[in-house]
Amino acid sequence: MKLLFVHEKSGAFAGAESNILATATELKHRGHVVGLLHGTVTGKGQVEWHETFQNRFSLEANGGAAVVPRVLDMFGPDAIYLHKMADLKVLEALLASRLPIVRMVHDHDMYCMKSYKYNFFTRRICERALSPFCIFPCGASVARDHGNWPPVKWISYSDKLEELKLNKQFDRLLVASNFMKEELVRNEFEPDKIEIHPPVPPPGDASLQANFSDKNIIIYAGQIIRGKGVDVLISALAQIETPFECYIFGDGNHRSFCEKLSRSLGLGAHVHFKGHVPQEEIKIYYREASLIVVPSVWAEPFGAVGLEGMRYGLPVVAFDAGAIKEWLIDGYNGYVVPWMDRGVFAERIEDLLRDKILARQMGENGRAMVAEYYGFAKYIDGLEKTFARVTEPVRMAA
Numbered sequence: 409m410k411l412l413f414v415h416e417k418s419g420a421f422a423g424a425e426s427n428i429l430a431t432a433t434e435l436k437h438r439g440h441v442v443g444l445l446h447g448t449v450t451g452k453g454q455v456e457w458h459e460t461f462q463n464r465f466s467l468e469a470n471g472g473a474a475v476v477p478r479v480l481d482m483f484g485p486d487a488i489y490l491h492k493m494a495d496l497k498v499l500e501a502l503l504a505s506r507l508p509i510v511r512m513v514h515d516h517d518m519y520c521m522k523s524y525k526y527n528f529f530t531r532r533i534c535e536r537a538l539s540p541f542c543i544f545p546c547g548a549s550v551a552r553d554h555g556n557w558p559p560v561k562w563i564s565y566s567d568k569l570e571e572l573k574l575n576k577q578f579d580r581l582l583v584a585s586n587f588m589k590e591e592l593v594r595n596e597f598e599p600d601k602i603e604i605h606p607p608v609p610p611p612g613d614a615s616l617q618a619n620f621s622d623k624n625i626i627i628y629a630g631q632i633i634r635g636k637g638v639d640v641l642i643s644a645l646a647q648i649e650t651p652f653e654c655y656i657f658g659d660g661n662h663r664s665f666c667e668k669l670s671r672s673l674g675l676g677a678h679v680h681f682k683g684h685v686p687q688e689e690i691k692i693y694y695r696e697a698s699l700i701v702v703p704s705v706w707a708e709p710f711g712a713v714g715l716e717g718m719r720y721g722l723p724v725v726a727f728d729a730g731a732i733k734e735w736l737i738d739g740y741n742g743y744v745v746p747w748m749d750r751g752v753f754a755e756r757i758e759d760l761l762r763d764k765i766l767a768r769q770m771g772e773n774g775r776a777m778v779a780e781y782y783g784f785a786k787y788i789d790g791l792e793k794t795f796a797r798v799t800e801p802v803r804m805a806a
Contacts, residue, residue, distance in 0.1 A: 420453030
């Protein structure tokens with residue numbers, strides 16, 4: 409089968425990009441032909457992306473949506489696998505092709521004008537569907553625009569409504585969790601079109617297991633943006649008495665603030681911001697670690713990085729936000745902490761650092777859970793079945 413991936417970026421960036429590369433690589437290994445229609449090039453991990461996507465088509469270099477019909481004619485896909493894409497003209501061009509389209513909904517961009525589903529000031533998680541409430545009192549029509557001047561941009565409510573309308577026409581919508589399915593249903597998507605496929609990371613090297621060393625290493629991996637709660641994590645770490653080292657992997661527009669906060673709290677020697685690091689290098693840190701943290705304060709769509717840590721036999725400490733409780737069982741494979749409770753977050757980390765026997769047992773419980781419910785091969789099997797279902801009517805008609 410020929411599958412055209414469509415995404416706003418090409419290259420490593422965050423969880424969506426990791427999922428796209430891993431999925432496409434495995435589908436290619438199974439004999440499928442994959443191509444990529446993309447927007448911005450991130451400049452990170454390009455070698456791996458070029459190896460997997462030998463058929464690449466740039467929207468930015470070829471006039472945007474106008475190139476879509478030509479790309480579809482040149483590549484000739486059996487189906488389109490759409491990821492993050494807000495350009496309405498691109499969506500319209502894809503729909504005009506009449507090809508089967510499967511959309512992976514990675515986060516809240518599609519139905520939240522702010523994209524992160526929580527109040528900027530209170531950080532309270534929003535439980536509403538897209539509505540005029542987003543304009544007032546939420547004020548989502550105006551958003552920050554990092555790196556530009558003025559540092560604000562206008563978000564069109566009517567464009568967001570149109571984006572929802574277009575997405576509702578796709579053949580299937582894939583989500584990572586039941587929580588995300590409920591978000592789509594709240595926004596009046598057809599439940600029968602929504603399938604749950606957790607974005608499971610590849611299995612990696614089974615011999616690389618955490619050794620719970622005396623270094624008391626804590627790992628955070630992900631974007632450093634406000635919704636990911638790295639600043640809240642740092643505030644919690646300041647309350648821990650047990651010696652530790654925390655390694656923060658990733659980058660983002662909140663990094664500078666978090667680095668300053670870390671220094672101001674006297675954690676400069678204990679919290680290390682490593683930036684974007686290749687997966688092979690991160691494995692070394694996982695092997696030496698004692699736990700992984702997921703301090704997200706936004707409505708986390710899934711939190712696949714938690715599964716990554718569980719593969720290494722690490723317990724997880726996370727806030728109760730979004731879909732976290734769908735894979736993290738409090739007291740079994742880690743701890744679910746009341747939302748934004750820094751004190752309890754610190755206590756749970758300290759419990760695991762002080763009791764390595766408990767940490768190992770929770771880590772083994774997590775490893776067993778991943779093996780039973782979150783196999784990478786099973787995940788890809790599910791995607792193949794989905795693509796087979798959506799392309800069957802086309803094959804029958806031919």
